[in-house]
Amino acid sequence: MSDPHSTAPVPSPRRRVGRPAGRRAGDTTTRDRILDSARQHFARGSYSSTTIRAIAADADVNPALVIHYFGSKRDLFGATLRLPLHLRDQVSALIRTDPDDMGEHVVRLFLTAWRDQNVRTPLSAMIRSVFSDEGAADALGQFLATHLLGPLVAASRRDRPELRVSLAASHLAGLVIGRHILGVAPLARADIEQLVACVGPVIQHYLTGRLPAVPTE
Structure with missing residues (x-):
């Protein structure tokens, strides 16, 4: 018969074997870890x-948690393509500028953003996929429409x-493809302000x- 006053430790519940599902829902560190892994891949x-x-696997979470987030x-x-906070603030500032100068501001902001590693890396990967993957093309259009051109x-x-958004997005995408992906010499060598003027x-x-x-029928 067991001693009711025994101080022996109570066995802890057995943990389920397998990859952890990540930290509890709402933990921003888990979400950021998934985003970092996604950007690298x-x-x-x-x-x-x-x-x-x-x-x-690289984020050390269950795949279901990626879908959850x-x-x-x-x-x-699309989440990996979101503009950093300082660039989002600049887009918001453009809304308050003279609409007659908006085109130059947009081109300058878009080309300057490519100097930011957090923007250039996922965008370059996505643009390389545009030619062969419809999902990547949709993601590019969604990024430009939602985060840059749509609000303006x-x-x-x-x-x-x-x-209007589609026309501007197509032109900007073609510009960076020629400059950063294909490396067309005149575009790759051109100063940003030259391209802004053109x-x-x-x-x-x-x-x-x-x-x-x-046209009407």
């Missing part, structure tokens, strides 16, 4: 070759905002200029 490979399972690979990829077009209250007026027209009338 997308930078080393491509959108299509990167898997949730591999990202989770981000929903899908596309949403996780909405603030200008011009007609056909979705078309491309700024075009982006300005897309954002605030008069677009051709929609």
